[in-house]
Amino acid sequence: MKLRPGLQTQFLLVVAAGLLVVVALIGLQLHRQHRVQVEVEGISREAMQAMASDSLQRRGEGMVVQLADSLANPLYYFDLDEIGGLARSTLRQPGIRYVIVFDRKGNILHDGNEEIPSYGQRMDDPQAYEAINARSLHTQVDDATMDVSAPIMIGQQRIGGVRVGYDLVAMRGYRELALSDLRSRLSELGRRNLFWVGLLGAGLLALGAGVLWLVQRSLVQPIRQLADSARAIEVGRFDTPLPTSDRSDELGDLMRAFTRMRDSVARHDRDIRRMAYTDALTGLANRLAFRDALDQRLLRLRGAGRQLALLFADVDDFKRINDTLGHDAGDEVLLQFAHRIRAAVERLGGEDAMLARFGGDEFVILVEADASTGDVRGIATRLAEALVEELGAPLMVHDRQVFLGTSIGITLFPEDAVSATSLMKNGDIAMYQAKVADKNCFRFYSRAMDQAVERRVHLEQELRGAWDRGELSLAYQPFYRLSDGLLVGAEALLRWKHPEQGVIAPSVFIDVAEQSGLIETIGPQVLRAACVDAMRWQQLRGGAEPLFVSVNVSPRQLRNGDLPQVVTDCLRDSGLAPKHLHIELTETAVIGDEAHASRLLNRLRASGVKVWLDDFGTGFSGLSHLRRVPVDGVKIDRSFVADILRDPDDLALTTAIIAMAHSLGITVVAEGVENEGQYDILRERNCDLAQGYWLGHPLPVEEFLDLLRPESMPV
Ligand code: C2E
């Protein structure tokens, strides 16, 4: 890690450097002071020395001149007492080591002592010669003594001399005493100086520490806090407390600006998150949010003994709404669905439930339960039942009643899978199976479904091109008129003779064709073949009443819009009269956008083609629907016919349908007639046509042709 000097360290370094300079200056100053002290002492010593020896010499010379004068008479008269008195009084004076009075030749006459032991002796000390021969006042200095001599004169005649020795050692002692006094005063002065300098240093140190503290408190600390907050914001933690400040300086401004910036970043972050995690249309969680939540829950639930169920709800035939009523209506439908689902989830899903829209018409619900206390399968079942029922209720969209169903796939954690990806895949598969099964129902995922999906994908691949390979063919199931029992027509039913699996019924593959869009190519081929076959029947029957052929058309073909054109082309190419072609449409193909359907149907009918509503009664359109959709006939669904003898309700409904249809001039066809009783009662109730295994199974075209021969008699 690279060492980074912080602001505080930098300030510390600057202050330390400043203090170091101050200390160095103080040191220098003390050094100078010491030098000055030494110099002052030296100069003082020299000055004192010069001054002392000067004054000593002048005092000595004055005194010796006076002494020589005073000695002139006594020496002349050789009055030793007088000489001795003068010498002694001189010797008694301080700082005088000796007094010597000598004669002309240099012999000692008196030395101030009582006994004069050296009397008469010649002076032989090193300074004696100069003293004896000096013609005037003469001073000689050696280490210990200052020797001042003067001749004693009578008139112009020199009669002797006098020498006085001054003690220089003592004088030096006095001087040293004075110097040591000076030294002690100087060092006292130095000490006082040192104290003040020390005080100054301490003051500077305190000032430095104070500045450092101030910098730390008012600059470093807030900046550090800001830096910490910035780091927290960087990683998305917007709730870390920020240093609040009522400071009015620039830093206060910065902190306030920083707080505002943090708030605004947090707001943006929230908005972006909300946008990224919610579905704009319904306000529900979206796929991303759901996936996140699921991952987190799975992580939390692993080993916690809790169970999850995922419900994948897909609106049946939602695309039809968009295609026929427009996208506004589609959005409206989704909103109403979302509303209903939310209500159901709140009621039945438990408190941990979560609802999301996966885009398009797919909603996903997550419910959770404790393995020991709750039953997640039960919750999911109840919720799915409620959803199927409530979402199946009619919706009002743009003043129209719309009937839609929902297919729900359910998968369980941990039973079916433990990973989010697998659970989502399973849910999708189960939902798909619900759609394949019946639509408007729910299915729990099972492992067998995986294979079913695989088979389905396989089937789709094989169905592609099956017509061209000659594997697809038509079977014809006859219609009989109930009033006279005559064969009047036949329904074309598609069959697939698979090279390995044999004959496959449309209930198995039509849905695959529908979902994959293959029906849009197969449908017109069926229509063309049926028209061609029907033409052959007419030719075969000669003058007998021509048979009509009815062809099933998928909702997708109707939505496609080019059905009238395809029909016209087929009729023209085959030469079949339009009135001998019937188109069978399921109710679901026309519900939703009746206006669009009506336009197309009217065009078909205008050309003479008849339009029948297939499986009538199974949808939600009800009888009133018949007034709005222009059809020529309805085929009562075989589920009603099946129970017509046992269930009075079914009989009542069938009777009502017949009466109602007849009042509108609509033909009624009963499908799925499997026994004579059904046949009789339908005839009794004035049903027009009938179809069913009891009357005739769907037959390959060649076998059907046999039916047409004159010998095959009606029932
Ligand atoms: P659908 O139009 O209602 O056809 C009648 C179905 O009822 C046929 O099943 C027929 O075999 C069956 N059926 C007839 N009489 C009886 C009876 O007495 N009892 C019982 N239980 N069933 C009877 P199939 O052939 O399996 O066709 C199923 C559906 O597939 C048809 O229902 C139709 O909607 C669709 N379909 C068949 N061929 C085509 C086609 O070429 N194009 C389109 N779009 N759909 C087709």
Ligand code: MG
């Ligand atoms: Mg049919």
Ligand code: MG
């Ligand atoms: Mg039918």
